[in-house]
Amino acid sequence: MYNLVEHGIYSENEQKEDPEKYEEFMARIEAGEKIEADDWMPDEYRQTLIKLISMHGISEIMGALPEKEWVPKAPTLKRKLGIMAKVQDEMGHGQLLLRVAEDLMAPYGKDRGDLMRDLLEGKLKFHNVFHMPTKTWADAGVIGWLVDGAAIISQTNMLDASYGPYQRALQRICAEEVFHAQHGEAIVMALAEGTKEQRAMLQDAVNRWWSALLMFFGPASASTTGSSKQEVTTKYRIRKSSNEELRQAFLDKYLPRVFALGLTVPDETAHYDEDKQKWIYKQPDWTEFKKIISNNGPRSKERLRLREIAYENNSWVREALAPTAAMS
């Protein structure tokens, strides 16, 4: 699951770059060539990728935490196995992506330990949806169906990204995300076809997740929240569509399905405008969005606290695993 929000981990590199090398680089990506980890790349490109991929990776890892709440609680053995497999995949995605990010960070002398510290210090942000609370089993379904569904749309947008290692990681991740969305859909279908209480539980979950889902794709333009990396990522052929185009694609795919299940969304104005050929919806509260991604969301502190405890509590294990630790 992914979305790029702005954060400043690394200071801008001031050194002047070779214009010839830059031209050559741009020609390569414009010709559809893939850039590899050891290839020359402009500093701006490297930094954009580090921010994008480390945030994507850490979001996968933080994303395991809200779903984890429902892993043991899953109501049947099959659901237990399904959600366990799903959350394990997400951790695997996190691992894969952090490795890609680590290669990019190597020239700065940074590694995964720095990313973990940046996360705990609030310098590395994670996706808005993973700051939200989960209240019932229906949340596990809605996360799988709609949050992963949104992730598929946002990641498919980068399946042809100019950076080879990221592009290849995304191919694998997207293939797995499709299973996750099916897993979520199966939970949602069972609830939608279930008892009155189960349907109510599902509707309540959709209501609570709605604005987080709209926020998922980020603001339409930089003017909404002050800055946006859309232009840079488009320039470097990392992504194709804009935030708003992705949001429209999401609404296009999922709103008819939501309505077909007899569910509603908490926005009476939501409808498809035939003339404008797009979905009309009420803007989510972007001030709230900014607050959430600066770790002031409903569950931000608690989720970060889990990682902090894990980090501190296992420090003796890390010391024991350090290359110098082995006793003769």
Place this chain on the structure above:
Amino acid sequence: MNLVETPAEAQKNQSYYNALVELLYQFADDDFIVSFRGSEWLGLAPHIEEDVAFSSITQNTMGHAFLFYQLLEDLGEGSADSLAHDRSASERRNAVYFEKVNGKGTYVEEPYYDWALTVVRQFLYETFKKVKLQAASRSSYEPLAHTAQKILMEQPYHLAHWKMWITQLHGATEEARMRIHSRLEEAWREILDALELGPLAEEMERQKLIKKEKDLQEEWQQSVEETLGFLPNIPLGKNLGNGRAKQHTKDLEQALATLTEVYVSDREAVW
């Protein structure tokens, strides 16, 4: 010895049936609770690679519990889901040492979990599970023998994982060695019921459902010693109680409350 090929055949002989289901409950309940304690660790393991590996093992272990509950379902004990989710602590046969909490806190709030406890427990558990499965793979009850053979195709990888951890930590820093030692001694005082077959042990052996309890224990000790190079110098005990005789601690109640929360909210609903 005649093989018993079907649940219907097993049901014809009451004492055979009783010993068989007792053994299956032990297998199923052990895996169910061990998997739960593992799943509490999700996102909290010492590093991301371990989170991925451990959650895979935990998932497989829940899959094994499922297979054993299904064998019980086939024998007419009730649906696998109700056996997993709708039995109180006083009906469970899992060993008490496996239900022990991972540490202070809960899995969603302030989880001060101890990796040394987990490494020691998983290592000792998987070592015993392999011994017990190998014996069960030659069981007189064919469906059990087949299930054991199937699980043995992946379970040794789980054991290998925990062998690696315990050897690595034990040979690392002084602190790691001390932590592992202390948890091993604690395990020695608490794990004995896990190594037993419960009140119907003799009948299980007589019916050739599984090996003699003493033989299983010896094989386990040998295997543990082979990996560690030593054994704690204290007698094995069951200081927390005897899970095989359905004695349990509050820790199991805490686990069951979580595991069954959604299921019991509506037993009739399709989830």
